[in-house]
Amino acid sequence: MRRALLLLAAPLLAAQAKPVLVPDVSQREVEIAYSFTGAELLLFGAILYPGGRVPADDRRTDVVVVVKGPTESITIREKEKVAGVWINAQALRYRSAPSFYAAAASRPIRDIVDARTRAIYEIGLDSLQLSPASNAPAEVQDRFTRGLVEQRRRAGLFTETPGAVEITGGVLYRARIRVPAQVTVGRFTAETFLIRDGRVLAAAVRDIDVRKSGFERFVAEAADRHAILYGLAAVALSVLLGWAAGRIARRG
Amino acid sequence: MPRGAKRLIPVVAMDLYLPIANLSVNALVMIALGAGVGLLSGMFGVGGGFLTTPLLIVYGIPPTVAAASAATQVTGASVSGVFAHMRRGGVDVRMGGVLVAGGILGSLFGAWLFRLLQQSGQIDTAIAVTYVLLLGSIGLSMLREAVAAILVARGRRPAKPRRRRHHPLVAALPFRMRFYASGLYISPLAPLLLGFATGILTILLGIGGGFVLVPAMIYLLGMATGVVVGTSLFQILFVTAAATMVHATTTKAVDIVLAALLLVGSVAGAQLGARLASRAKPEYLRLALALMVLAVAFRIGLGLGWRPDEIYTVELN
Numbered sequence: 001m002r003r004a005l006l007l008l009a010a011p012l013l014a015a016q017a018k019p020v021l022v023p024d025v026s027q028r029e030v031e032i033a034y035s036f037t038g039a040e041l042l043l044f045g046a047i048l049y050p051g052g053r054v055p056a057d058d059r060r061t062d063v064v065v066v067v068k069g070p071t072e073s074i075t076i077r078e079k080e081k082v083a084g085v086w087i088n089a090q091a092l093r094y095r096s097a098p099s100f101y102a103a104a105a106s107r108p109i110r111d112i113v114d115a116r117t118r119a120i121y122e123i124g125l126d127s128l129q130l131s132p133a134s135n136a137p138a139e140v141q142d143r144f145t146r147g148l149v150e151q152r153r154r155a156g157l158f159t160e161t162p163g164a165v166e167i168t169g170g171v172l173y174r175a176r177i178r179v180p181a182q183v184t185v186g187r188f189t190a191e192t193f194l195i196r197d198g199r200v201l202a203a204a205v206r207d208i209d210v211r212k213s214g215f216e217r218f219v220a221e222a223a224d225r226h227a228i229l230y231g232l233a234a235v236a237l238s239v240l241l242g243w244a245a246g247r248i249a250r251r252g
Numbered sequence: 253m254p255r256g257a258k259r260l261i262p263v264v265a266m267d268l269y270l271p272i273a274n275l276s277v278n279a280l281v282m283i284a285l286g287a288g289v290g291l292l293s294g295m296f297g298v299g300g301g302f303l304t305t306p307l308l309i310v311y312g313i314p315p316t317v318a319a320a321s322a323a324t325q326v327t328g329a330s331v332s333g334v335f336a337h338m339r340r341g342g343v344d345v346r347m348g349g350v351l352v353a354g355g356i357l358g359s360l361f362g363a364w365l366f367r368l369l370q371q372s373g374q375i376d377t378a379i380a381v382t383y384v385l386l387l388g389s390i391g392l393s394m395l396r397e398a399v400a401a402i403l404v405a406r407g408r409r410p411a412k413p414r415r416r417r418h419h420p421l422v423a424a425l426p427f428r429m430r431f432y433a434s435g436l437y438i439s440p441l442a443p444l445l446l447g448f449a450t451g452i453l454t455i456l457l458g459i460g461g462g463f464v465l466v467p468a469m470i471y472l473l474g475m476a477t478g479v480v481v482g483t484s485l486f487q488i489l490f491v492t493a494a495a496t497m498v499h500a501t502t503t504k505a506v507d508i509v510l511a512a513l514l515l516v517g518s519v520a521g522a523q524l525g526a527r528l529a530s531r532a533k534p535e536y537l538r539l540a541l542a543l544m545v546l547a548v549a550f551r552i553g554l555g556l557g558w559r560p561d562e563i564y565t566v567e568l569n
Contacts, residue, residue: 036269037276073569077373085381085556088373093569147564154562182275212271219271223504231500234508235493238328238515245519246332249526 020048021204023192028206030179030188031213038181041067041208043104043190044174054170062106063165063173064123064193067208069100069157070186073133076144092144093133099184100157101128104164104175112195121193121200125149125160156180185210272507273317279513281311286517290329293518294525295532296541299326299460299488302387304514306548315376317507319458320499324511326460327492329518330485337482344433344479348486350440351447351465355491358451363498366455373567379456380552386453387549390463394542401535419472434475434483442473447487454495460488463545 023045030039043065049055074097080089105112109124118127128149132141152158157180165175179188188210194202212220222230268279285307293300301322308318337343369375425439446468450461465484469475475483500506529537 032269034269035267035276037267075373075567075569077565077567079560079563079565081559085377086558086560087377088565091373144564148566151562151564151566181269184274216269216271219508223272223500223506223508227501227504228497230508231497231506234324234500234506234511235327235496237508237512238324238496239331239493241512241515242328242331242519243335245523246335249332249523 018201019050019194021192021194021202022046022048023190023204023206025190025206025208028208030208030210032181032185032211032216033214034216036181036216039179041177041179041190042174043067043177043192043206044172045192045204047171047173047194047202049171060196061167061170062112062195063167063175064103064105064109064112064195065165065175065177066104066123066191066193067100067102067177067179068098068122068189068191069184069210070098070188071096072099072184073097074148076148078144078147090140091134092136092141094148095131095133097130097148098128099186100179100188101125101152102159102161102177102179104161104177106163106165106167106173108162109160113198113200117198117200121191121203123193125153125158155182157183179210183210185212268509268513270313270317270507270510272505273313273510275312277311277313277510277513282510282513283517285311286325286514287521288517289325289514290518290521291525291528292521292541292544293329294522294527295529296525296537298462298541299329299492300518301326301454301457301459301492302383302463302545302548305458306383306552308510313510314505315379316370316503316505317510319379319456320496320503320505321507321510321514322458323454323460323492323495323499324506324508325514325518326458327489327496328511328515329522330460330489330492332519332522333485334482334489337485341433342479342482343486344431344475344483345486347431347434347436347443347475347479348483348490350443351450351483351487352490352494354444354447355451355454355487356494357444358448359455359491359495359498360451361448362452362455362495363502365452366503377556380556382453382456384549384553384556386457386464387545388553390467391542391545391549393467394463394538394545398535398539398542402539405533405535419474422472422474431475433479434473436473436475438473446472447491450487451491451495454491455498458495460492462488 023043026042027039073095075091075093077088077091079086103109103124109118113123118124119129122129130145149158165173167173188208190206190208192204193200266279267276269276289300289303292303304322304325305318308322309315366375369378422438422442425441427439427441428437429440430437450465453459453461453464462484465487466480469480469484470477496506
């Protein structure tokens with residue numbers, strides 16, 4: 001009798017005192033230097049339940065970690081075969097699209113939350129909310145969005161890995177997310193969602209700065225801010241190397 | 253590392269991040285690529301840009317960065333050649349100056365064309381189609397010429413007497429002036445236009461344009477053959493340098509790290525190639541170059557017709 005009452009009251013209790021997420025990232029800063037071939041981020045943290053008690057059926061608690069890169073304004077072009085040659089035909093512009101998106105979850109995302117919740121929190125590759133700048137019918141926009149996801153997935157910039165979040169003892173979670181070398185630099189965000197019965201119980205965000213450092217930063221800044229000097233340096237370098245090689249060869 | 257590259261090439265841990273291309277490449281592969289291209293350029297006396305740009309694109313370098321950095325590399329590859337030809341009086345500086353002036357104008361026009369094509373999304377197709385037409389037609393005429401020369405050398409066909417003359421269109425242009433070293437009395441407009449055309453090609457394709465210039469100087473302008481190669485290298489040196497400047501200030505796609513890797517390989521390869529070339533028969537070298545040029549044209553042509561891996565492409569606004 002008491003157990004039945006407790007079961008009835010459980011959802012009410014859960015609603016009153018929500019669990020809290022304490023997330024952290026292995027690196028708050030990712031520095032791109034000469035030997036950068038990508039980075040592996042370890043995202044981990046703890047789930048604090050009210051009263052410190054893990055619910056008995058903790059199997060149904062899921063964690064999803066989403067790492068997003070800075071948004072960019074982009075144009076997506078679609079190739080079509082015209083007169084035997086594949087050329088860019090239709091194009092759509094988007095005001096903002098993430099340059100990087102990686103979702104790791106403890107189970108397949110579709111089994112954890114429904115489409116509406118996925119769309120609200122942008123959880124999963126099929127639920128990205130891009131803001132189109134061109135007017136086009138919904139089905140065309142869907143096609144282009146799928147094209148973008150597919151293209152970036154192949155480049156390793158968009159990923160979705162079910163089973164990549166490990167939950168230990170119902171309170172500790174950890175996930176590894178790989179950031180490839182060709183990412184756009186800027187501010188990344190790592191969002192962690194605690195999901196139970198299809199509802200997001202808690203969410204937390206951490207920022208990660210990805211930036212070029214040392215020589216790479218110097219070169220990128222020089223190319224951008226002092227274009228003429230940078231160009232002259234490139235020309236001088238090539239003339240010098242070519243001239244030196246000629247001198248060495250003549251002596252030899 | 254771009255898709256596929258890691259599987260194909262045995263990777264020594266020499267990954268290097270390119271700050272402008274925004275990806276990491278295997279430094280040894282880039283140096284080897286430069287050395288291979290340098291070897292060929294030393295053997296055949298061409299800059300090798302027509303090989304560098306497509307190979308870089310195949311490796312996964314963005315096309316704009318590939319063209320811009322290849323132009324920088326060609327500058328370095330032509331320096332020692334220009335000095336060598338200058339020492340033995342093989343450069344018509346006056347003719348070269350006119351060509352360079354045309355080339356700089358052409359590279360500015362090319363930059364405008366580049367932007368226009370980029371905005372309409374047709375830059376990649378335009379580059380590929382230009383490559384196919386240019387390499388295809390020049391490769392074919394080189395092949396014909398080389399085969400004829402080989403037949404003459406084997407004594408199967410009598411040698412045709414070669415007359416040096418310029419094209420009637422060139423002769424019709426006004427304001428004639430004397431180019432002593434080239435042995436010409438023609439309008440400077442002809443080399444100016446020729447320089448202009450190669451300047452456009454340098455910006456778009458990242459090539460020096462030697463294999464366009466040399467035949468044009470011989471068959472269109474009718475220059476004395478002794479100064480053709482030196483003068484063409486002279487024009488290439490200055491116009492690729494100008495193209496580097498134009499790219500640095502407009503597209504901002506010159507990757508100095510990539511250019512340096514290619515240069516280290518190519519300047520070394522070029523010296524080796526020049527030594528190899530002195531042992532081979534020139535007509536066979538030309539035949540080999542013709543076949544190689546045709547192979548590149550054929551490969552790029554196939555790429556146009558095949559269904560691409562990526563139907564969708566993304567670019568930043």
